[in-house]
Amino acid sequence: MSTNGHYETAAADKVSLAQKFVYGLGALTNNLLGAAIGSMLIVLNLGLGMNPALVGLLASLPRLTDAITDPLMGYISDHTKSRWGRRRPYIFCGAIASAIIFTLLWQLPTDQSETFLFWFFLLGSIIFYLAYTMYATPWVALGYELTPDYHERTRVMAVQNFMGQFAWLIAPWFLWFMQSDMFFEDMIEGASWLALLIGLFTITVGILPAIFLRERFGKEAEAKAEIKSNKKDDAEEFPASIGNFVKGFITTIKFKPFLYLCVATFLVFNGFMLVASFQTYVIIYYVFGGDQSLGAEYAGWSGTVSAIATFCVIFLISKVSTIVGKRRAFFIGTGISIIGFGLKWFCYTPEQPLLLLIPPVLIAFGLGGLFTIMPSMVADVCDMDELETSQRREGMFGSIYWWVVKLGMALALAAGGFLLNATGFDVDLGGQQSTDTIFLMRIFDVVIPMITSAIAIWMITKYPITESLAHDVREKLELKRGKSVPIDDDYSERDASLVTS
Missing domain, CATH: 1.20.1250.20 (MFS general substrate transporter like domains)
Structure with missing residues (x-):
């Protein structure tokens, strides 16, 4: 132990600044999508004249599905075995899917009734949040496993929290951009272009954590998958039964x-x-x-x-x-x-x-x-x-x-x-x-x-x-594992030894 009574972060446990930055780009993408759909809803009222009460429902009803889809996506990600890992395939596909759906969602038909617009946006929002969950939930989980070190985990989260805050600095300017007479004829056109820009950003930046980060337990999961593939009850592994999901949720x-x-x-x-x-x-x-x-x-x-x-x-x-x-x-x-x-x-x-x-x-x-x-x-x-x-x-x-x-x-x-x-x-x-x-x-x-x-x-x-x-x-x-983590080749074996004063 050191004089302060702390364990030293081993060199192999440290996440490089570049890796922290890439993970932080995921936070920026995640927060930007969340901030955007909330900030842009005002267009439905000011631009299309929709009843504010209906706009409020559109802000809240799609999120009710998160009660089911968030834990379900977490469970699916935890139990996925693939050559690309448990998290990265969903982060990559989720970024692309959420970007495309978000862009299409804001190509609003202006010649339709309020009822049509309500259902159009409600159903579109639910589909968007499904894609958003596919991206956000595995991205969050990936951050938890980037390092096993007690203090390095806090440093990783500090960087991602810092970078994610930039989304909340940008979001207040969305309304100004959408209603700018210099660029657009009306707010509806402004919203469609803003959605396109956010979609392009999400695709180009949101996929980077899937490309440049590695999963600490990826190969361990593959090894387990090979062992279990020889068992008779392999059919029960994935997709898992509802019973297994509920059991995991309750636990x-x-x-x-x-x-x-x-x-x-x-x-x-x-x-x-x-x-x-x-x-x-x-x-x-x-x-x-x-x-x-x-x-x-x-x-x-x-x-x-x-x-x-x-x-x-x-x-x-x-x-x-x-x-x-x-x-x-x-x-x-x-x-x-x-x-x-x-x-x-x-x-x-x-x-x-x-x-x-x-x-x-x-x-x-x-x-x-x-x-x-x-x-x-x-x-x-x-x-x-x-x-x-x-x-x-x-x-x-x-x-x-x-x-x-x-x-x-x-x-x-x-x-x-x-x-x-x-x-x-x-x-x-x-x-x-x-x-x-x-x-x-x-x-x-x-x-x-x-x-x-x-x-x-x-x-x-x-x-x-x-x-x-x-x-x-x-x-x-x-x-218990019989070896030091992490498993992947990108990380070396480590010995988290104590610092002596």
């Missing part, structure tokens, strides 16, 4: 360390999302007395500051994690974000509106740290699960984890409207909202994410995988 969601991560993520992320809209309302109606133009400008600057802070936080939290461990890094990052939420009460003030740019810097520690540390911790969970079940199930774990995030986001966005109504807010009153309404908006905006984040910290205190335990699990797995 995954019952694994306590994984549940702690899911619940903590749900609380931190969706506590933030639940009151995300309140920030804008508080800025407009409390700080600026109902001035929507000025309030929107400052809200925009707040978002920009938050994005910049998140970029910085990602690598800062990654460094802290290597010093104090993942759990403590989560406690620190989430704790700082709680302070940021609390500062809203004092910094959102009509007397000094510029102070509202301070809380986003601290709040960024919560979300920036969350999606850097948590995926790394899920990878550790996959190792412990393999020790207990003798199965590698990164696909199943990754799909359920991110489905929990998406489900929580949908519930949070829906519940946010009810919370706003509970404050007594009336848009017709403009800047003349009652004192009680302003007070409740401010309370919800501050207190709810503070409470959910505090509960998340308590939940992670129960999470059992420390650096030492993760190292012990790895040693037992390598002994």
Whole structure:
């Protein structure tokens, strides 16, 4: 052990910067597709005049299929045996399929009825999300197996989280592009061209992880496939029965360390999302007395500051994690974000509106740290699960984890409207909202994410995988396999020895 009590990352365990960059391109592609379809939905209302309620349904209904398709795709990926590996064929084909379907989806017929457009877009969206799942779920799983090292996993996730954030910087400009008079006759034409550009980007960039990255357990899976091919019950292997899928799903969601991560993520992320809209309302109606133009400008600057802070936080939290461990890094990052939420009460003030740019810097520690540390911790969970079940199930774990995030986001966005109504807010009153309404908006905006984040910290205190335990699990797995991982030729044998002071 070193003086800091940490294990050194062996040279063979390190993922090169080029490999991290390529994996990060997958994050950029993944986030860009997700951000695009959400940001472009406004075209259905502003460009085609579709009822906003129907647009809302189109935003939510297709995602309900994720409850089935995400875990199913994860299971399929985990149990695929091919010369190209378990993940890479789906990443490659999924990028191409999702790009083509996304492009076609936005070639909107303008001479059809609202009912036709609704069903056209609903069915097209469901097909798109199937292709999107084919890409995203194996890509997530691939990241969990790029390295077996406790700290290197966090570094990999830091790079992919950093690169994925660029999608959220680009997305706010989509509306400006689509409605630009310089380029297009109307928003519909703008949307069709934007979809084409995003589709081309997805094909050319999204396939790169499938081409340049290698799967750590690829050849091990092939060896198992050869052995099992001689067994009489080989027909039961793949495609697996529904019973095997259900059994694997239940085993995954019952694994306590994984549940702690899911619940903590749900609380931190969706506590933030639940009151995300309140920030804008508080800025407009409390700080600026109902001035929507000025309030929107400052809200925009707040978002920009938050994005910049998140970029910085990602690598800062990654460094802290290597010093104090993942759990403590989560406690620190989430704790700082709680302070940021609390500062809203004092910094959102009509007397000094510029102070509202301070809380986003601290709040960024919560979300920036969350999606850097948590995926790394899920990878550790996959190792412990393999020790207990003798199965590698990164696909199943990754799909359920991110489905929990998406489900929580949908519930949070829906519940946010009810919370706003509970404050007594009336848009017709403009800047003349009652004192009680302003007070409740401010309370919800501050207190709810503070409470959910505090509960998340308590939940992670129960999470059992420390650096030492993760190292012990790895040693037992390598002994159980009879060789050091990784398996593929691109990686050498390794001995994760301790650093002596």
